[in-house]
Amino acid sequence: MIDRAKQAWGIVLTGNSPDNRGGARSTIAPRAFEDEVPRNIVTEIVSRPRLHPHIITFANEKGGVGKSTLAFHVTVALAHAGRKVVAIDLDRRQRTLERGLTYRGGTASNLGIALPCAQYAVLDQPSTASLYQTINRLGGDADFVVLDAAGADSPIFRRVVALADTLITPINASFLDLELLGRLNPVSGIPESAGCFGQTVSDLRREKLAHQLGRTDWVVVKNRVRSAEKRHIGRVDQALERLSVAHDFRIGQGLSERVAFRELFQFGLTHLDLDLIPGMTQPQASSRSEIAALIADLGLQVEPRVRASAAQRPAARVLKQTRENFRAALNASI
Structure with missing residues (x-):
């Protein structure tokens, strides 16, 4: 037995x-x-009709690095640029991306305004067939599909990494996070071998090229940088540069550790939205600049939309005082 x-x-x-x-x-x-080897994963993808949208996958095998925060901000920024966006949350337990976009709809309804948004869903059945069906149901003709993977290896995790045209891996400024990408000699600082996630990405990229599926643009985004850690950040930057050469990825700048980014999430908003809301505190220029720099680093080739005043939409039936309280709470969080 x-x-x-x-x-x-x-x-x-x-x-x-x-x-x-x-x-x-x-x-x-x-x-x-046992069957989850790169060749089988890519062969399965090749056997299905090719997806037309540009696939952006946020993935890292480590949790708590800001994947969903960045996925939310990129989704909203692309919608602001006038692009048709589909967002799919693959973390069935936390559902952070889905919750942010749901809150966004609630804010728009409560305040009676129109906010640029995406079609979105949670992938409750973690299979390739279900993923394709969800994309095609929400918008097979979309410009972009944003996939927010859970922070753990799994069959569906490997497939969304393989599907990515642009793979975005957020990391905190820590050598612990760098270990998942690749290992460095602690004395010489020379890269020695790929980390577990780095090896997965490398194998899938190689297999995609063998099947003529094109090159995955891998961008590692350094997130949540605190200004008080300058000496440590310098060492991490140097190590990250060496790893980028060894493992063929680009380096992008993420979002700093700002309370404003976290507080606005409960309303489903970013700093790009604030000037669309009448009577709202002016957005922080530095926060908007960080979002713009992030999109530029990703190289997604989107032109900014023509800014317009906030369009009206049927407002939810709430008391005037309730709406005023909602607006006051939003202002207080900025």
Whole structure:
């Protein structure tokens, strides 16, 4: 019984145990993951009708690096540029991107204004077929599809990395985050080997080129930079530059650790939206500049739209005082 269970899960035992006298470590590799090799993943993608929108995937195997925050801001910025955008949240538990876009609709309805937005959904069934169906249902003719992957390796995670025309990997300014991209010699600073996520990306990019699917533009975005960490940031920057050469990615600048970015999320807004809302505090120029710099670093080739006054839309039936309270809370958060 025990032996059959070990075979089913592919248990490899090493060390001091009744089964193996050398040590005490076991590695468990479920057979369900055995077919998830780059060749099979890309072959499956090739077998399906080609998607026409430009696919932007936000992915990193580490959580807490700001993937959903950046995905939300890029989605809104592309919508502001007049592009048709589809956004799909692949994190079925946290649903951060979906919640931000839902809050956005609520704000527009409560204030009776029109805000540029995207069609969006959560991928509740993590399969390639379900992903394609969701994209085509929401907008197969869209200009861009933004995919926000959960921060863990999985079959659907590997597929959205493989599908990416532009792959965006946010990282915090830390050597711990760099380890997932590649490992550096701590003395010489020379890159030695790819990290787990770096190897996954490398293998999938190579397989895509072999199938003539084009080159994935990989952009690593340094997020949440604090001005008080200048010396540490300098060392991280130097290491990141070396890794970028070794693993063929570009470096972009993300969003700094600003309270304003976090506070506006609960309203589904970014600093690009504030001048569309009558009676609102003027947006912070520095925050808007950061968003513009992020889009420029990604190289998405979008022209800015002609700015217009906020269009009216049927407002939700709420009391005047309720609307005023909503507006006051929004102003207080900026």
